[in-house]
Amino acid sequence: MSFTDILLLMFSAILVENFIFAKFYGCCPFLGVSEKPDTALGMGMAVTFVMTLSGAATWAVYHFLLEPFGLEYLKTVAFILVIAALVQFIEMFLRKFIPALYASLGIYLPLITTNCAVLSAALLAIQNEYNFISAVAFGFSSALGFTLAIVVFAGVRGKMEFADPPRAFKGFPITLIAAGLLAMAFAGFSGIKL
């Protein structure tokens, strides 16, 4: 894949096929951690970090460990183990060497293991037969799309705090409706063929 192809892949991963608004990967943290723009940005950055590294790690594990031995069917188990181990190592590494970063990102890291987005990016990179650079670029840009979605949504929710919805809608339901409206906005990007 040429450099232009990779750029186009990244662009479409961020906007056209946004992980949350077009594909629904990563909804749980999206709906749970997006109350303030700061926490949202923190979560987004942590996810970006993990997804880029896991894109590389899972690609390597699949092509050097699973494929040569005919064990492709174990990819789900292998990938989730790689992701869990990666998150654990990142947490330990940050705590020891970059305590400031750990203080701001640290609490979100364990949550990322069960984030659909990370596993999906890894599985999709294999399904679409990306090469190594494309897989890493795909992980990185999907995470950027996730971050974009979560930060925008946090802004929306901040405004919603002053709204007064009907009692039945308070809390989760009105959040979902707001997410739906945002998804409609992002739907404007669909159909862009790159």
Add this chain to the structure above:
Amino acid sequence: MVNKKTVWSVANIGLRLLIICLVVAALTALVYAVTKDPIAEGELARKEEAIRLIFVDAADFAEDPAIVGTGVNTAFSVTDAAGNALGWCVDYTGTSDYGGDVNMMIGVGNDRKVIGVQIISHSETFIDRYLDDENRYTGIDQAYGTDLSAGATMSYNAIRNAIASVEKIFAVGETAEASDTAPLLLMGGNVKLLFADAASISEEETVEAVGVNEVRIVKNEADDVLGRCVYYTATGGYNGNISLLVAVDTAGKVIGMHALSYYDSLLYLYLDENDCYVGVDQPRDADVQAGATRSYTALRNAIEAVEALQLGGA
């Protein structure tokens, strides 16, 4: 003392986790061994069934490695019981803008035109409208747009784009040499629809202009220049670009247009059954239809843009 205890407790934990992993892996491997054959058999059976639904007399099929292209998984050349070549079946994966792959078996006849589309698998809800009970696309003989159902445009385009792509793949071999019996195909569009006496198309001429992708000189059997064929991308319609073949005579005037692919669901109002624009000779606005002005404008703008290039000459 403390050292030994912590080492043992960490090793204990690690060992237990390893045992769990091994047990789970063993169970998974067991299920894999059991299901391996049914999965492989199932896939082969589905492909065979798809091929037979397209070519009723198919008796044998073999992989044809010569047919390659984006979206093509494998191509099979199909023969009947007597060994006669019936055509090809292309295992093609297209995408639907709804987000999802559509896996199809596309049948191509000996004339290198698509004769049938069989949907093997898909994950969206609208494509069923275009399929019969056996998951065959029913509108294969229709011109683009005539069997378009409201609300299912993206599924429709997924099928039609696949057909266009496969025809383009089969056409690529044709532009190198023209043959009397086979139709002249450029970018999947039939040049003979625009120039009835066309016998050959030349190498590309370089013309730098917005929207112009390729220009080729069209000649008849006596090697006289009939005109030029411009592969042009028109903008401004509903839903994106329109790919056109624009026929220009030796004076640089547009004498015909053939639509290759487009998402515009109203464009068909201006096209005949060969996807050619019927109103080329009309003055502008003579044949504009209410509600389809943007499509109309896109077509007329394309005519004006190409005429402005003054591609005349022998």
Add this chain to the structure above:
Amino acid sequence: MKSFLRQLKEGILDNNPTLVQLLGMCPTLATTTSVQNALGMGLAATAVLIFSNLFVSLLRKFIPKQVRIAAYIVIISGFVTMVELLMKAYLNSLYQSLGIFIPLIVVNCIILARAEAFASKNKPLPSAIDGLSMGLGFTFALLLVSTVREIIGNGTFCGISLFGEGYAPALLLVMPAGAFLTLGCVIAAVQKIRNMGEDKARMEKLSQVEPESTEKEETV
């Protein structure tokens, strides 16, 4: 038998994993474009839930506490892979429609939550029943959302056209935005029913308290 029914009711209604506990959003939003897909997803997730709960409960004394999440995830992903292979072999059309969401059952919060909250602390049989009830509750939620989305968004139910040719479907509902909107309204409806129940209980409690206070006043 009675406690079995009670556990079922809890999973499907009172403590529904999706509608009350608000877990498992990803598949609820993604696979509910048609009732058939939703049903398939719900049943596949239920199968994984039952087996993973059973397995975790059987091994609950063996799994070390410090790495329990990792262990649960390994067990869940193993069973998901097994269900995926079985579906690919014997239920292939369903496998094709659900696509990537089958492996995503691994990160379905519901399964991990039940393994942690219930299966690790209870005997195998109740754990398996809990898996069944939570799975059925999840399926029920999926069916609710997908029914709305398919009937209004596509004019069909289980592929059977309901309104005939002339019906112009509300396409928005089968697109991603519609998923959020439908789920929001469904949860709001559930919340409303629960609020009504709570209000009724509170009114009853208040009306019981009143006679006592009037008595007190009189004595004073």
